[in-house]
Amino acid sequence: MLKVGQLVEWNMLYDVGIVKERGIGVILDVVTYSFADYKMVTYKVLRNDYSDVMMFEEHAIEIFKE
Numbered sequence: 001m002l003k004v005g006q007l008v009e010w011n012m013l014y015d016v017g018i019v020k021e022r023g024i025g026v027i028l029d030v031v032t033y034s035f036a037d038y039k040m041v042t043y044k045v046l047r048n049d050y051s052d053v054m055m056f057e058e059h060a061i062e063i064f065k066e
Contacts (some may be wrong), residue, residue, distance in 0.1 A: 002027055002043060007064040010045050010056050023049045024064055031055075 002008060004027050012021040029044035042055050 001041060002030070002061070002063065004028065004030060008043070008045060008061045009064045010047065010054070010061045013060060023047055027061075028053060 006027050008025055008027055010023055010025050011019050014020050025045040025047045027043050028046050031042045031044065033040045033042070041058050043058070043061055044053055045056055045061065046053050
């Protein structure tokens with residue numbers, strides 16, 4: 001699991017999994033949701049290019065590698 005403060009690469013995806021847009025950001029918060037046996041983790045990311053904050057699911061972000 002990623003941690004607050006980590007530099008990540010985020011991906012905006014179309015419904016079919018094709019990357020629409022990508023960029024670099026910093027994780028501000030980690031939120032875990034639980035429904036019965038189902039667990040989902042989302043990340044609040046400060047997007048550097050847009051200077052805004054968006055929520056991303058685990059599959060849409062990865063650790064930034066230079």
